[in-house]
Amino acid sequence: MSVIIRLFLAATGMAVALAFTPTSFIINRATIGPNRGSSSLCMVQGRGGGDNTYKRVFVAGGSRGVGRLVVDKLLASGSDVVALVRSEETSRELSALGGVTAIRGDAMDYKTVEGAMDGCDAAITTLGGGRDPRSDGKWVDYVGNNNVIEAAGVLGVTRVVLVTSIGCGSSKDATPPSVYEVLEDVLTQKSKAENVLIKYYTNMNWTIVRPGGLVSAPETGLSILTEDTTAIGSIHRGDVADLVVRALSSKNTERKILSAVDPSIASSANPARRTTEAFVLV
Numbered sequence: 001m002s003v004i005i006r007l008f009l010a011a012t013g014m015a016v017a018l019a020f021t022p023t024s025f026i027i028n029r030a031t032i033g034p035n036r037g038s039s040s041l042c043m044v045q046g047r048g049g050g051d052n053t054y055k056r057v058f059v060a061g062g063s064r065g066v067g068r069l070v071v072d073k074l075l076a077s078g079s080d081v082v083a084l085v086r087s088e089e090t091s092r093e094l095s096a097l098g099g100v101t102a103i104r105g106d107a108m109d110y111k112t113v114e115g116a117m118d119g120c121d122a123a124i125t126t127l128g129g130g131r132d133p134r135s136d137g138k139w140v141d142y143v144g145n146n147n148v149i150e151a152a153g154v155l156g157v158t159r160v161v162l163v164t165s166i167g168c169g170s171s172k173d174a175t176p177p178s179v180y181e182v183l184e185d186v187l188t189q190k191s192k193a194e195n196v197l198i199k200y201y202t203n204m205n206w207t208i209v210r211p212g213g214l215v216s217a218p219e220t221g222l223s224i225l226t227e228d229t230t231a232i233g234s235i236h237r238g239d240v241a242d243l244v245v246r247a248l249s250s251k252n253t254e255r256k257i258l259s260a261v262d263p264s265i266a267s268s269a270n271p272a273r274r275t276t277e278a279f280v281l282v
């Protein structure tokens with residue numbers, strides 16, 4: 001495993017402790033209005049229902065982490081899922097779930113991605129993990145995600161949600177410099193994938209979701225999306241998945257770049273207890 005991969009994987013824990021360790025990321029409740037818990041996200045309408053429900057959603061990265069939870073939430077919302085996975089074990093596990101078609105394959109191979117996505121009406125990618133030794137050290141964070149975007153374009157799958165990270169693109173300055181330095185390579189690769197959507201897929205209905213530091217813990221239900229590119233914080237994986245699936249069917253997330261953080265999680269990355277405005281999904 002390369003140093004970079006190890007650094008980024010280590011950042012899963014480190015992000016919680018450092019970079020994405022927002023201690024006091026507070027939302028301005030006066031600004032965001034009423035909600036289910038204390039986040040305005042509960043104002044989302046038609047969760048999984050209504051006009052924007054997708055029948056068959058392609059998911060890349062659905063074997064574990066955020067992507068696996070996205071699969072569960074899509075099923076709960078009434079969508080069928082086509083999951084591109086690498087291992088036989090994961091394929092069996094997902095195939096056992098009603099509503100999931102698991103296809104084994106490598107996201108670094110364009111034709112594999114296109115073949116798996118064919119017949120879907122939306123696509124979500126949470127692909128990540130750094131350089132792929134099986135693909136000449138190319139980064140799945142760029143090449144894999146780019147394959148998903150390109151296949152969506154070729155197949156006419158006009159709804160795409162790309163999960164990247166706070167620290168990408170316009171949110172670069174949100175990460176403390178010392179942390180950015182450690183994560184720079186992977187954030188650069190993810191930013192390249194973002195740029196493909198932003199600069200070349202101007203007619204596509206895409207949404208970019210940039211989570212803060214990921215934590216594997218039960219959902220709080222208090223996480224938010226925000227257009228504030230300086231936002232930094234931690235967030236539980238289930239909450240990211242929840243936001244991603246809500247954003248997918250939301251009517252106001254077209255060509256939006258949204259950071260995802262949980263204001264209820266204490267963090268040392270926001271010692272000034274700065275407030276931010278939540279993006280209200282409709």
Ligand SMILES: NC(=O)c1ccc[n+]([C@@H]2O[C@H](COP(=O)([O-])OP(=O)(O)OC[C@H]3O[C@@H](n4cnc5c(N)ncnc54)[C@H](OP(=O)(O)O)[C@@H]3O)[C@@H](O)[C@H]2O)c1
Nearest residue numbers: 012015061063064065066086106107126127128165213214
């Ligand atoms: N860790 C953090 O604190 C943090 C912070 C912000 C954003 N993120 C990003 O958020 C996303 C979700 O992170 P996570 O930690 O929940 O998930 P993760 O463990 O990074 O999962 C990555 C997924 O990508 C899949 N994948 C990687 N290379 C592939 C390939 N060549 N072909 C097919 N599938 C491939 C993996 O499948 P396999 O099971 O086959 O490996 C896995 O399902 C990732 O993009 C991550 O980089 C992470």
